[in-house]
Amino acid sequence: MKERGAILVWRLLILLTLLGSWQWLTGIKAISRTPGFYWIDPFFVSRPSEILKRFVYLASDEVRLTIWQMALSTIQSTLWGFVVGVSSGFAAGLLLGRNDRLARILEPYIIAFNSLPRIALVPLITMIFGFGLLAKIVLAWTIVFFIVFFNTFQGVRSVDADLVHAARFLGASEQQILRTVVVPSALAWTFASLTPSISFALIGVVVGEFLGGESGGGLGYLIIQSLGTLNAADMMVALLSLGAIGVVLALGIKQVEIRLLRWRPEYRNRA
Amino acid sequence: MKTFREEGREVPAVRDVSFEIRDKEFVAIVGPSGCGKSTILNMIGGLVAPTSGRIEIDGRAVTGVPPNVGYVFQKDTVFPWRTVARNIALGLEYRGVTGTEQERRVREGIRLVGLEGFEEAYPATLSGGMRQRVALMRTLVVDPEILLMDEPFGALDTHTKLNLHAELLALWEAKHQTVVFVTHDLSEAITLADRIVVMTRRPGRVKMLYDVALPRPRDVIKLRESEEYAREYGQIWHVLGEEFAGARL
Numbered sequence: 001m002k003e004r005g006a007i008l009v010w011r012l013l014i015l016l017t018l019l020g021s022w023q024w025l026t027g028i029k030a031i032s033r034t035p036g037f038y039w040i041d042p043f044f045v046s047r048p049s050e051i052l053k054r055f056v057y058l059a060s061d062e063v064r065l066t067i068w069q070m071a072l073s074t075i076q077s078t079l080w081g082f083v084v085g086v087s088s089g090f091a092a093g094l095l096l097g098r099n100d101r102l103a104r105i106l107e108p109y110i111i112a113f114n115s116l117p118r119i120a121l122v123p124l125i126t127m128i129f130g131f132g133l134l135a136k137i138v139l140a141w142t143i144v145f146f147i148v149f150f151n152t153f154q155g156v157r158s159v160d161a162d163l164v165h166a167a168r169f170l171g172a173s174e175q176q177i178l179r180t181v182v183v184p185s186a187l188a189w190t191f192a193s194l195t196p197s198i199s200f201a202l203i204g205v206v207v208g209e210f211l212g213g214e215s216g217g218g219l220g221y222l223i224i225q226s227l228g229t230l231n232a233a234d235m236m237v238a239l240l241s242l243g244a245i246g247v248v249l250a251l252g253i254k255q256v257e258i259r260l261l262r263w264r265p266e267y268r269n270r271a
Numbered sequence: 272m273k274t275f276r277e278e279g280r281e282v283p284a285v286r287d288v289s290f291e292i293r294d295k296e297f298v299a300i301v302g303p304s305g306c307g308k309s310t311i312l313n314m315i316g317g318l319v320a321p322t323s324g325r326i327e328i329d330g331r332a333v334t335g336v337p338p339n340v341g342y343v344f345q346k347d348t349v350f351p352w353r354t355v356a357r358n359i360a361l362g363l364e365y366r367g368v369t370g371t372e373q374e375r376r377v378r379e380g381i382r383l384v385g386l387e388g389f390e391e392a393y394p395a396t397l398s399g400g401m402r403q404r405v406a407l408m409r410t411l412v413v414d415p416e417i418l419l420m421d422e423p424f425g426a427l428d429t430h431t432k433l434n435l436h437a438e439l440l441a442l443w444e445a446k447h448q449t450v451v452f453v454t455h456d457l458s459e460a461i462t463l464a465d466r467i468v469v470m471t472r473r474p475g476r477v478k479m480l481y482d483v484a485l486p487r488p489r490d491v492i493k494l495r496e497s498e499e500y501a502r503e504y505g506q507i508w509h510v511l512g513e514e515f516a517g518a519r520l
Binding site for chain 1: 316318336338340341342344346348350351352353354361362364365366393394395396406409410413
């Protein structure tokens with residue numbers, strides 16, 4: 001407990017040092033009183049005080065699209081992409097993991113599609129699904145699907161043959177073996193892929209928002225808009241918000257994972 | 272009467288193995304490692320088919336996993352994602368035994384192997400001996416007529432092993448299943464079995480069929496101090512020793 005307290009204090013110290021030196025260093029000039037010559041130019045990295053000011057402004061109802069609305073849009077699309085990606089990836093992994101022939105037939109296509117940089121798909125997806133929520137979800141889905149699919153597939157493939165034999169001797173039908181042996185052991189792998197999946201879903205969504213325009217909304221839109229107006233403070237607001245969202249989502253999913261995998265020794269003391 | 276017979280599996284495993292196991296008999300198969308003991312067990316259990324020859328249970332040839340046969344593996348096959356109680360309930364679940372009847376039999380099983388208080392524990396929190404108790408009871412709770420055991424206590428320390436011998440014998444005295452028990456531990460075979468099949472080294476053949484002339488019920492601790500035990504041990508060891516000496520390890 002004491003150790004945890006000390007760690008927390010250190011973390012706070014680092015945060016304060018970081019913010020403090022950011023604020024201070026962007027305030028001193030290289031040549032005194034000469035405009036534009038800073039050691040670290042706030043034009044590019046802004047300053048904590050400025051960022052806070054912009055955050056308060058963006059959170060107020062003076063703007064057409066508040067930061068809350070944008071954050072909500074990003075979170076919403078991320079969760080949708082995550083849910084759709086995980087469920088379809090799991091189903092596909094289970095199907096192909098159980099069906100050797102189908103897996104071998106489809107293997108080159110899966111590898112080819114997965115090797116494609118997903119960002120290259122953004123214009124096409126936008127063309128098909130428009131500039132709204134749907135395009136962002138689809139983009140997140142194309143990434144999450146493969147992460148979960150490969151994990152589940154591997155999980156189905158590495159089901160312990162002895163457990164299957166044991167079940168068979170206990171009188172299990174093929175259906176019962178699938179339900180009580182294959183699915184639970186595959187799920188262990190699937191669950192382990194949830195934490196990276198939520199992070200990648202967020203990546204997909206933000207990339208989608210870069211191109212999505214105002215109708216797609218989201219924090220990615222704020223970033224691109226700030227680039228257009230060369231507004232570093234707004235960009236920092238978006239980045240910091242994204243960081244916070246990413247951390248909260250990942251921690252939330254981690255809790256779910258620990259709960260679901262509590263039978264595993266490595267999760268035992270954390271549940 | 273149960274008849275098990277196999278002949279001629281190709282070079283690696285066993286060759287010209289032929290013996291019969293009587294109903295309610297406790298048979299142990301001993302031999303040096305690699306002699307095909309487990310292969311014989313897997314053939315009886317229908318996990319592998321003999322290359323030639325046949326295996327019959329009650330006059331019917333074995334093709335695939337036969338009903339009413341329980342198998343306790345050497346490897347830990349307790350389902351890690353199920354609690355002790357849910358593991359023991361597996362066979363009942365598969366057979367459609369549900370509700371209070373399932374609950375009653377699971378509770379009875381847990382009591383018989385002394386795992387009260389661990390019903391809701393996950394296997395990862397249990398010792399090796401406790402996990403093997405779960406595996407044993409999971410198999411016994413559905414009342415198999417034939418019990419196949421492949422070095423089930425091989426990975427346990429001597430003390431735990433003796434405890435489990437005593438428990439197994441007590442459970443067996445109550446139900447008298449037909450047991451085929453594979454081991455490389457001769458003292459284990461003598462302690463438990465009515466009859467011992469001594470195998471040659473690879474390719475395994477039957478070297479000797481030995482009737483263990485020790486009275487039942489047996490006390491696993493006292494038994495080892497008795498003269499009869501020493502005599503039986505000496506006689507089999509004399510034969511088995513030749514095989515161990517020649518085995519390439």
